[in-house]
Amino acid sequence: MGPETATSAARGVAPPTGRRNRDADVVAAAINVFWRKGYADASVQDLADEVGVLKGSLYHYIESKEALLMRVFDLAHEQAQETIDYAAALDVPPLERVRRYFERHVRWYLDNIEHASVFFREWRSLTGPNLQTVKRRRRSYARFIGGMIEECRLAGATAPGVDSRIVLVYVLSAVNAAPDWYRREGPDDAGTIAAAYADFVVGTLVGAA
Template sequence: MVRPTAQKDKPTARKNRAADIQTAAIKVFSEKGYSAASLQDLAEEVGLLKGSLYYYIDSKESILFEIFENSNDAVVEIMRLTDAQNLEPRDRLLEYTRQLTYWYLEHRDRASLYFTEWRYLTGEYSDIVREQRRQFISYVRQIIAEAQARGLTAPDVDVNISSVFIMSAVNSVPIWYQSSGPITRDEIAERTAELATRAVFG
């Protein structure tokens, strides 16, 4: 049902509506692809006139960026919670990759967009997301570098290649995962984390 008077929204209602639009955008972008999806598609999904969308968003690109920002916030929180446990490097890498993989599977459409559609961002949006992606790898790199410095890995482990390899493997999970498959999300997260950890610690 189309709302004829978006301008009368109270702050809480406006915030809730913006969240609805982001949820709808994740669905539309996932189904059609960002480049093929239009604001008209988004308006129809959320039940607004196309012109009313601009009361809540600046552009199609801005809503994609907001989706990525929320995803980044979630990953940063996983890092924080992992660090708070004061684990040894091996267990820290295991915990981080397990929790990250599980979050990706719980939010598959959002995560898949992050890894397939980020290239459509331009300007400052692109710069911010690129830096955030580097931080993901940097977090893993720091764990491996610490482990190597403490003699917990083989001396010939390449920190940079290992970091990229692990994050590439974890980041691909929401793209190939099929919810109808025989393996549960918990099992996939656990096995992915174990494989990632073995790549460094054996």
Template sequence: MARNTDEPAAPVPQRLLAAATRLFAEQGYDRTSVQEIVESAGVTKGALYHYFGSKEELLLEVYARVLRLQQERLDDFAQAEGPVERRLRDAAADVVVTTIDNLDDASIFFRSMHHLGPENHKRVRAERRRYHERFRALVEEGQRSGVFSDATPADLVVDYHFGSVHHLSTWYRPDGPLSPQQVADHLADLLLQALRP
């Protein structure tokens, strides 16, 4: 399909990421070649290696860009004014919506994380842990103040919610009966029900 020449081309890193995301989602990470990625992006292999260094670095960035977005948004919710119950609910719903909005990225990552080398694997785990700890801190804040029950350890509450989030890519369909916000509202409400004293 020819590109409209009146429209400016997307920057090379964005084109590479878009091509890699589409190909990894369609074919799988291990069955996608660097040549296919650069041909789809309309760039050279030299450009890929200049911006990303390797196919593995592209995989890492597919996941990292969503996690960066979610971390920034969680930080905003955690620091906002207002009751902890509202802040936790907003954060719990937001991670569902942003995951659904980036479902290809999430499914690629969970299917392909084992392809990362030890250093990249460690980096990703550290970033995910930072996110989960910030989320857990909201649960603990509510438990300390008596707004939430402390009968269930905060770690288990966090695992419960994120287990649901991580499985979205296995069942959610955009043409299904629920919108992303409806799914988010249901899961956030389930979380808060589990925390009620």
């Protein structure tokens, strides 16, 4: 918020947040269109229609279709990073950190099915430095989760002989499929599933007693 903000607001013109809101609208529209049609089949015209602007106007907000896809990934990354920061800051035993991390993580997926689905389906549609960035981020999420699991193992909280690497793949496979099968109109609310999944992850680590 600088002096310009105050001036614009005083003049009663669109506040500078207008631009930010429109940016957010464009990213939200992109998530819906990429989810419905797939990135390859989505046209800039489809995106303009979804936002409700002329195609020419959309180019004020995006440089290219891929730049827009990358903003969808940037937003997912910001939100994933918030969950990581939350879990990292908890002062709790290692298994409880895992449980709370996965409860939030799965909750985000279920509250953002379209966004999460685009994230899982379309990362291969990115190219060059964008693809490298997204791959690097995915490795860093896996490293964080793997680190939490390893912390459990070192604390003696996991089943004897658990291989952190293999259990990581099992758990991520289970959790990452949640946006594929979960239906908002189904019998279970997102909170119930997120809590159940978090318990399952802990159970997977602790193993049969």
